[in-house]
Amino acid sequence: MRFVADMMLGRLARWLRLYGYDTLYGIEDDDEILEVARRDGRVILTRDAGLAGRAKKLGVAVILLGSNSLEGQVGELRKHGIEFRELFPANARCPKCNGRIRPVLKEDVRGRVPEGVYRRYDEFYICENCGQVYWPGRQWKEMVKIDKKLRKA
Numbered sequence: 001m002r003f004v005a006d007m008m009l010g011r012l013a014r015w016l017r018l019y020g021y022d023t024l025y026g027i028e029d030d031d032e033i034l035e036v037a038r039r040d041g042r043v044i045l046t047r048d049a050g051l052a053g054r055a056k057k058l059g060v061a062v063i064l065l066g067s068n069s070l071e072g073q074v075g076e077l078r079k080h081g082i083e084f085r086e087l088f089p090a091n092a093r094c095p096k097c098n099g100r101i102r103p104v105l106k107e108d109v110r111g112r113v114p115e116g117v118y119r120r121y122d123e124f125y126i127c128e129n130c131g132q133v134y135w136p137g138r139q140w141k142e143m144v145k146i147d148k149k150l151r152k153a
Contacts, residue, residue: 001082004037006030006046009065012073013045015150017093018143019084024098034060045077074150087147089125089134099129109133 002022005013013025024042027033030051037044037060044055044062055062063080067073074084085091092101104126110118112133125134134140 002040002042003045004033004040004042006033006044006048006051008047009045009073011070012065014095015070015074017095017098018087020091020093021082022093022098030054034058037061071150084147084151086151087144089123089136089140092125094127094130094132096132097127097130099127101125101127101134104133 003013003016004024004027005016007026007028010025013023016023023045024036027036030048033044033046033051034055036042037055038058042061044051044060045065046052046055046062047065047068049064052062052064063077065073065076067076078084089101090103093099094101102125104124106118106122106124109124109126113124113135117135117137121135121137123136126132127134
């Protein structure tokens with residue numbers, strides 16, 4: 001399933017990407033959101049009842065979310081049959097740009113990460129689109145904690 005999230009759902013969009021869902025975000029104009037969703041077969045995610053109503057009239061798939069919290073939004077999406085499996089970096093998409101993330105050899109990131117990170121870690125991933133480098137450090141451990149809460153939502 002592929003999504004386009006409206007501007008009210010930035011945090012949710014980043015988390016959907018981490019769970020491997022192709023999720024567009026950053027389109028400000030509702031007409032453009034509708035067009036992209038229609039053209040690309042994406043489901044619109046929104047908290048805007050007006051946008052949801054317009055999408056339904058046009059026959060565009062839409063999920064209207066009522067919650068303002070990430071946990072609540074994930075719970076609502078689960079009720080719509082969207083799965084939230086355990087986070088795994090190789091299945092994730094880049095939370096910044098939505099590009100695919102793939103594992104890379106440690107040698108491939110030398111000079112692209114801080115030297116201390118390079119010495120401490122052996123596992124690295126890179127976004128094929130923007131080139132952002134990721135590794136399972138402190139931030140990843142915090143995300144795993146949040147993931148456990150989200151999957152119970």
